[in-house]
Amino acid sequence: MGRKALGSLLTFIFVLVFNFFLFRIVQKDPIGSLFRGRNVPQQTIDNLRTAFGLDEPIFTQFFYYVRESLQGNLGISYQSRQPVWDEIVAAIPETVILVGVSAILSALIGTVLGIVAAWRRNTWKDHGITAGTMVFYSMPDFWLGMLLLVGFAVVFPIFPVGGFATAGSSAAGLDRLLDQLNHLVLPALTLTLAYLGEYALIMRSSLLDVMGEDYLTVARAKGLRDRIVRRRHAVPNALLPVVTLTAINFGFVLSGAIAVEAVYSWPGLGKATADAIRGPDLPMLQGLFLLFSAAVIVFNLIADVTYAYLDPRVDH
Amino acid sequence: MIGLGILFVFVFIALAAPLLADIRELNPVFARAQGNPQWAPPSEFPPLGTDYIRRSVWAQFVWGSRVSLFVGLAATVLTIFIGSVIGIVSGYIGGKTDGGLMRVSEWFLVIPFLPLAIVLASILGRSIWNIIFVIGVTSWPSTARLVRAQVLTVKQRLFVDRARSLGGTGWHIVSRHILPNVSGLILANATLAVPISILTETTLSFLGLGDPSSASWGKTLEEAFVNGAMIRNAWWYFLPAGIGILVVVLAFTLIGRTLEEIANPRLSRER
Numbered sequence A: 001m002g003r004k005a006l007g008s009l010l011t012f013i014f015v016l017v018f019n020f021f022l023f024r025i026v027q028k029d030p031i032g033s034l035f036r037g038r039n040v041p042q043q044t045i046d047n048l049r050t051a052f053g054l055d056e057p058i059f060t061q062f063f064y065y066v067r068e069s070l071q072g073n074l075g076i077s078y079q080s081r082q083p084v085w086d087e088i089v090a091a092i093p094e095t096v097i098l099v100g101v102s103a104i105l106s107a108l109i110g111t112v113l114g115i116v117a118a119w120r121r122n123t124w125k126d127h128g129i130t131a132g133t134m135v136f137y138s139m140p141d142f143w144l145g146m147l148l149l150v151g152f153a154v155v156f157p158i159f160p161v162g163g164f165a166t167a168g169s170s171a172a173g174l175d176r177l178l179d180q181l182n183h184l185v186l187p188a189l190t191l192t193l194a195y196l197g198e199y200a201l202i203m204r205s206s207l208l209d210v211m212g213e214d215y216l217t218v219a220r221a222k223g224l225r226d227r228i229v230r231r232r233h234a235v236p237n238a239l240l241p242v243v244t245l246t247a248i249n250f251g252f253v254l255s256g257a258i259a260v261e262a263v264y265s266w267p268g269l270g271k272a273t274a275d276a277i278r279g280p281d282l283p284m285l286q287g288l289f290l291l292f293s294a295a296v297i298v299f300n301l302i303a304d305v306t307y308a309y310l311d312p313r314v315d316h
Numbered sequence B: 001m002i003g004l005g006i007l008f009v010f011v012f013i014a015l016a017a018p019l020l021a022d023i024r025e026l027n028p029v030f031a032r033a034q035g036n037p038q039w040a041p042p043s044e045f046p047p048l049g050t051d052y053i054r055r056s057v058w059a060q061f062v063w064g065s066r067v068s069l070f071v072g073l074a075a076t077v078l079t080i081f082i083g084s085v086i087g088i089v090s091g092y093i094g095g096k097t098d099g100g101l102m103r104v105s106e107w108f109l110v111i112p113f114l115p116l117a118i119v120l121a122s123i124l125g126r127s128i129w130n131i132i133f134v135i136g137v138t139s140w141p142s143t144a145r146l147v148r149a150q151v152l153t154v155k156q157r158l159f160v161d162r163a164r165s166l167g168g169t170g171w172h173i174v175s176r177h178i179l180p181n182v183s184g185l186i187l188a189n190a191t192l193a194v195p196i197s198i199l200t201e202t203t204l205s206f207l208g209l210g211d212p213s214s215a216s217w218g219k220t221l222e223e224a225f226v227n228g229a230m231i232r233n234a235w236w237y238f239l240p241a242g243i244g245i246l247v248v249v250l251a252f253t254l255i256g257r258t259l260e261e262i263a264n265p266r267l268s269r270e271r
Helices: A003-027 A030-034 A040-053 A058-070 A084-119 A126-139 A142-153 A173-211 A214-222 A226-251 A258-264 A268-279 A282-310 B002-015 B026-033 B057-093 B095-110 B111-126 B128-164 B170-205 B217-226 B234-264 B263-270
Strands: none
Touching: A003 A058, A003 A126, A003 B095, A003 B111, A003 B170, A030 B128, A058 B170, A084 A126, A084 A226, A084 A268, A084 A282, A126 A173, A126 B234, A142 A173, A142 A258, A142 B217, A142 B234, A173 A258, A173 B002, A226 A282, A226 B170, A258 B002, A258 B111, A258 B170, A258 B234, A268 A282, A268 B111, A282 B095, A282 B111, B002 B057, B002 B217, B057 B128, B057 B170, B057 B217, B095 B128, B111 B170, B170 B234, B217 B234
């Protein structure tokens, strides 16, 4: 456990180093970029340069970067001129809601589909599920979003076209919640459809592996009904890879919806990334990248630990 | 088999592009001079209507296939090349080199792929070659791991054989044993990597990181989105490119899975 944590820490340090030096290569003149297009006296620029420590050796700058980052100071956005930290933190809840809901739904539905496909393998149900999920998995997720958007918000205006809540609305309490849920439907549907294929496929092959095992033959020999064999014996053992996959996917929660958020103008981290690209708002990109990487590292660690805990065959 | 058929069709379209659609149709100035209408549906302007600056959507689809396929294939070649070399070197030499290389690949696997690609693309600038480079550089780890595992298996077998036979075999002979055994796996992996490359290029283009002067399917989707094709319900604008991507990706996936079964018989028991 300790070794895994150390490994994760090491990876995170690599991320910091990478993040810093990569952006430094590009940002030859951060101060100039910050005030691009504005008329600022040279003295001010020089003062700022000193204040930001930009005339010091690069390794000192790196040290400042790490110190400041760990204290939450991630710089100032070129586009909004607000602190990057504030912008990022404001966008986190929206993304967590969208991707969290989608991840849970796709995991549940995908797993069930995988079970059905494996249990009835090589029948029409199996082929249908496998083919269907493969099709959804093969399309660009944002394109699916565009299709759903046109279908259910333009052609049949059932759902809103984008955003998190109706602009300028003064609804409160339950009304507001319902409004937000209404806005959540299409983006969540898009992500769920796009990613349930992965769960279905993994559950299916995991269950197929398990189905060949001896203890199932024993259970059947005992005379247990098919459905009970499935529910009590086969499925729980086959769930292990799915659980690990879910844990890992939560790590990608924050970065998983970039293009889809852009399509629906969903005000989360994805949209922030898409907007930052158009700048390019380098401090935002740098901060976002740090956050995305940190999330994946943390959740991978959790997944590792969970797997070791759940599978008695792995010694920890 | 269906996969091969589909692929054949699209490769044909890509290669035959000049015959199927006039490249000048991609030039907005030309389009205007032709008197093309804006936002015309296919009923008005066959076969696929026009876009916001009067260009033929069909021409974009046909010519876009070239870019999307090229970038997908080139990026995959780069990925497979880097991945295979590292995998073989790592597996064969072993020891500290192996440990070090695997640590690096682990790092790449942990870092969220799309943000990394975005960061690199933002920094390097918008060109086809940069996109190819970015995809290649971020996708090699899974290939490397796969190849390395296979090399290790082959190495085991070889040492057993060598222990039995007398006389040393040179490095060249050994690699003549390793490579043939690994190449089947590499091919299967490559075929499955093409969809990832294509989808990544599409997403990167959609986000605005694509080459502004080229017209990949991803770029078409980006332009459609940015110029309000969805609000106008200009389905002829964004459907073809997406369907194209979907079908090509499916084709490669189908072929890849079949190849995978051939290269790795262990998997076929699941069928």
